[in-house]
Amino acid sequence: MSYLRHIMALVQKDIIAELRTKEMLNSMLIFALLTMVMFNFAFGSSSAMKAVSSGLLWIAFLFASLLGLNRIFVHEKDENCLDGLMLCPIDRSAIYFSKAISSFIFLSLVEIIALPIFTIFFIQESFLSHLWLLIIILVLSNIGLSVVGTLLSAISINTKARDLMLPILFLPVIVPILVAAVKSTELVLSVSSIDTQQFWIDITVWLRTLAIYDIIFALVGFLTFEYVIEE
Amino acid sequence: MSKTPPFICIDSLDKDFGRRKVLNGLSLDVCKGEFLTIFGPNGAGKTTLLRILSTLSGFSSGSIVIDGFEIKENPAEIREKIGFISHNLLLYKDLNAYENLRFYGKMYNIPSPENRISELLQKVELDHRKFDVVGSFSRGMQQRLSIARALLHNPEIIFLDEPFSGLDVHASGVLDDMLEDFKKGNHTLIMTTHNIEIGLAHANSVAILSGGKIVYSKRGNLPDSDDFKSIYYEYAGDKA
Numbered sequence: 001m002s003y004l005r006h007i008m009a010l011v012q013k014d015i016i017a018e019l020r021t022k023e024m025l026n027s028m029l030i031f032a033l034l035t036m037v038m039f040n041f042a043f044g045s046s047s048a049m050k051a052v053s054s055g056l057l058w059i060a061f062l063f064a065s066l067l068g069l070n071r072i073f074v075h076e077k078d079e080n081c082l083d084g085l086m087l088c089p090i091d092r093s094a095i096y097f098s099k100a101i102s103s104f105i106f107l108s109l110v111e112i113i114a115l116p117i118f119t120i121f122f123i124q125e126s127f128l129s130h131l132w133l134l135i136i137i138l139v140l141s142n143i144g145l146s147v148v149g150t151l152l153s154a155i156s157i158n159t160k161a162r163d164l165m166l167p168i169l170f171l172p173v174i175v176p177i178l179v180a181a182v183k184s185t186e187l188v189l190s191v192s193s194i195d196t197q198q199f200w201i202d203i204t205v206w207l208r209t210l211a212i213y214d215i216i217f218a219l220v221g222f223l224t225f226e227y228v229i230e231e
Numbered sequence: 232m233s234k235t236p237p238f239i240c241i242d243s244l245d246k247d248f249g250r251r252k253v254l255n256g257l258s259l260d261v262c263k264g265e266f267l268t269i270f271g272p273n274g275a276g277k278t279t280l281l282r283i284l285s286t287l288s289g290f291s292s293g294s295i296v297i298d299g300f301e302i303k304e305n306p307a308e309i310r311e312k313i314g315f316i317s318h319n320l321l322l323y324k325d326l327n328a329y330e331n332l333r334f335y336g337k338m339y340n341i342p343s344p345e346n347r348i349s350e351l352l353q354k355v356e357l358d359h360r361k362f363d364v365v366g367s368f369s370r371g372m373q374q375r376l377s378i379a380r381a382l383l384h385n386p387e388i389i390f391l392d393e394p395f396s397g398l399d400v401h402a403s404g405v406l407d408d409m410l411e412d413f414k415k416g417n418h419t420l421i422m423t424t425h426n427i428e429i430g431l432a433h434a435n436s437v438a439i440l441s442g443g444k445i446v447y448s449k450r451g452n453l454p455d456s457d458d459f460k461s462i463y464y465e466y467a468g469d470k471a
Contacts, residue, residue: 002340009337017325020364075323084321084380086287088338089310230289 006090010098011105017075018106024071025106028064032114035060040121053122054185058178060114062145065107069149070166072099073157082229096150096225100218103146111138123189130191133203137184140210144177147214151221154228180209238263238419239284239388244293246279246443253279254290255443261436264417265450266410268430271440272467277423278317280440281390284421285315297388311339314386318396320377324366328357328376331365332383339384351379355405371399378406389413391422395429407433427456427463441467 018024039056043049076082085095115138127134149170156165184206187199237260246254253276261267271277282288284295286306295302297309315321322331329348336344352358355375365373374397381389395403410433413420424430431437436450437459447466454462 005340006338009334013323013326013330013334016330017323020325075325078324080317080319080321081323083287083315083319084335085338087285087310087313087315087321088335089307089340090338091307 003091003094006094007098007101010085010095011101014075014098014102015105018102024068025109027071028068028106028110029113031067032060032064032110033117035063036114036118036121043122049122050124050190053118054182054189056122057118057185058141058182060118061107061111061141062174062178064110064114065103065142065145065149066167066170068103068106068110069145069153069170070163072103072150072153077157086229092226092229093222095229096154096221099154100143100146100150100221103150104142107142107145108138111142125190125192127188127191130188134185134188136207137181137188137210140207140214141177141181143214144210144217145174147218147221148173148177151217151225151228154225177210177213180206180213184210235262237261238265238298239421240294240296241284242294244280244283244295245291246276246283246288247291252443254283257293257440257444259438259445259448261419261421262450263419265436266414266420266434267422267436267438268434269421269423269438269440270425270427270430270463270467271423273425275440275467276443277440278392281315281317281392281421281423285313285390286310287315311384312387314381314384314389315392316378316381316389316394317392318374318394320365320373322365322373322377322380325364327362327364328352328368329361331376332380335380335383341384344383347383347385348379351382354409355379356401369399370397371402374398374402375405378409382409386418388419388421391420393424394422395424395426427459431456431459439463439466 036056043052073082076085086092152169152173153166156162156169159165184203187194187203187206191199239259239261241257241259244254244257245252257276257280269277269280279288283290284297284302286302286309298312300308302309323334326334329352332348332351333344336348341347349358352361355378357372357376357379360368360372365376368376394406398406410420414433414435422430422434431453434453436448437453438445438448439462440446447462453459
């Protein structure tokens with residue numbers, strides 16, 4: 001139980017600090033919204049828009065998440081607060097899971113604001129009957145981005161070029177999650193024009209891919225984080 | 232001198248950073264209630280030694296036993312016993328003083344930390360600023376809060392890495408008083424410093440670390456600062 005209490009306290013601390021400064025949330029949100037506005041100007045109401053809309057959505061969310069992940073350990077590096085945490089009698093994987101949960105919360109907050117704007121700009125067909133599926137896709141994808149990004153952010157924070165290092169490490173590793181997220185989102189956004197049976201077969205494959213990826217990388221993070229942050 | 236087993240026992244400790252050997256077969260015993268000051272030139276390995284003792288860094292070979300716990304096998308038990316004070320604050324500047332201490336109280340599993348937080352904030356004379364964000368504090372106030380953070384869980388062992396570095400007169404006075412309280416309270420302390428006067432003022436034993444090993448140590452009847460300077464130059468070959 002104390003493991004969960006430690007995670008809760010760490011997440012609460014991150015949320016209080018972020019709500020006080022809003023440095024990370026503001027930059028993530030502005031980036032996501034600007035991307036959508038620019039793509040809206042570029043594609044207008046062209047026929048190509050339908051084909052690329054799910055890709056546009058995930059480009060915006062992916063790079064917004066990168067902005068957040070780059071800063072998730074910055075507070076811990078200031079005044080060596082990570083040392084302060086490592087001095088505490090807590091399991092070090094609690095630090096990993098708390099950071100992944102904080103990243104998940106911040107990314108989800110940005111998506112809650114950006115998704116309705118994306119729908120207004122880019123979606124012509126109603127997918128409301130399958131909105132719940134889109135929410136599952138977002139949740140599974142956010143978990144994947146957070147568990148991978150937190151681990152790689154912990155690695156990059158100790159390097160000199162940490163702002164450059166995270167994208168270099170992060171982008172190749174999250175290709176499977178990006179493909180699964182884009183393909184499954186595309187299925188949901190065009191649900192009315194696809195055969196129902198085929199839709200369920202395809203969406204199940206992609207959701208399963210996302211879930212397996214999340215579990216594997218959460219385990220990798222849990223097992224390796226202690227060694228990543230140790231000198 | 233004492234027949235009881237040492238409280239902190241370091242045996243043949245090696246620490247390498249790549250090809251560079253920072254600690255080279257270091258052995259040292261510290262008794263319960265002892266206040267040991269470790270002197271040494273820059274790069275001698277003082278900070279590395281304290282980081283290893285406080286479980287922040289690993290080591291290449293050797294063994295460390297603290298209060299019967301082997302450091303590699305029981306790091307959590309050792310972390311409950313130690314407080315670490317350094318020139319780094321280990322505080323969150325976007326949280327206020329109370330939030331910082333409450334957060335660390337949860338990390339140390341202190342059941343209801345409010346009384347302890349109030350007591351410590353009064354001790355470091357910051358109770359009137361407890362709801363102010365730490366980023367708005369002066370460096371001296373931040374250092375005082377950092378001392379309160381390190382003592383929150385009432386540690387038996389306190390490691391102090393150049394604790395007086397960057398302190399203003401007020402904060403130095405608060406730390407001086409606290410060091411005397413620790414001595415009376417039978418805490419075990421290891422402090423590293425360059426300042427011979429400050430180091431000798433509080434300690435009841437001293438050691439000189441040079442070239443990655445203890446080259447001189449003395450327990451009780453410490454020399455005065457002038458004599459110790461001569462000893463220091465002889466063993467460390469450097470001006471303190």
